[in-house]
């Protein structure tokens with residue numbers, strides 16, 4: 279079968295950096311969506327793509343075990359970086375990979391990026407999101423229509439780099455001529471709905487035009503996140519001349535990428551001192567804007583010194599010893615009132631994309647505390663109270679205890 283490709287990545291309309299990375303290297307295609315803050319998210323997703331790309335050269339054959347091995351190697355590399363560099367602690371990335379093998383597509387997947395199939399004009403999602411809300415829907419605890427706007431929809435339960443081991447979903451699909459596969463980051467699927475994706479993908483003969491249209495629609499809908507799309511069309515027609523040449527193409531590295539700055543500084547080493555001073559000035563200026571950016575564009579819900587749930591603006595971690603957060607509202611809700619399984623997560627700080635989202639998180643925590651209180655009161659009515667141990671006594675069945683990637687994605 280012949281393959282034509284369309285690919286596009288875009289920072290969106292709100293974010294300042296693009297933490298998505300992708301690989302288009304026929305027959306291998308990958309989309310990775312990094313998390314963990316501006317710098318770390320980019321490192322996580324680009325590491326995934328680099329490791330998969332370099333290891334695929336020596337991988338033997340297109341079978342599920344090979345694919346799982348590629349992803350596990352990427353996981354190990356990101357985990358290693360995250361555990362050794364404090365600046366990168368907690369980073370992770372999604373990874374959705376498609377490997378074409380004759381008339382088959384092998385799919386490997388971790389996280390909430392997605393693979394879709396468009397066949398005969400109908401769009402089908404091929405991957406299952408590894409998110410808290412998807413699990414709640416599956417377990418019948420949340421309606422699918424409420425999941426789309428749930429304040430915790432971006433909490434993912436599986437990601438590369440957050441643990442030394444990772445479970446990989448694997449599947450295989452028999453392709454038919456005319457099929458289109460789409461791999462995308464959640465910056466597409468969280469901004470436009472299923473029918474809009476189907477329409478954009480089906481409307482254009484040229485896969486690149488379809489990719490451009492998908493990204494344009496995500497931006498028109500608000501562009502709240504980085505968006506990356508890879509459109510793969512298989513046909514029995516000869517390859518179209520307009521198709522981009524297959525090749526390794528990673529999403530553009532941001533200026534913080536260590537490779538880029540290493541090269542720059544080496545090149546400038548031989549220049550006069552004045553150039554060095556200019557560079558230092560620029561770095562200082564850049565650092566100032568970075569600090570301002572981190573202080574103003576992020577929120578999180580954490581715990582203050584009195585163990586009360588509190589909304590902060592900024593980031594919980596320091597940058598070169600500079601404090602990045604400011605207390606904006608103390609809720610009055612005590613940490614000890616929360617179900618035990620949520621406390622660690624709140625103590626670490628739950629990131630939010632906006633002040634409104636932080637308020638939603640606090641409201642949600644308040645509701646959880648109330649539920650727990652109700653259960654405790656009920657128990658007190660049935661039997662003598664057994665002290666605080668009731669908090670762990672099976673009342674918390676929300677399953678967040680194993681949400682390893684529970685960092686809100688940035």
Ligand code: CA
Nearest residue numbers: 311464465503
């Ligand atoms: Ca994203």
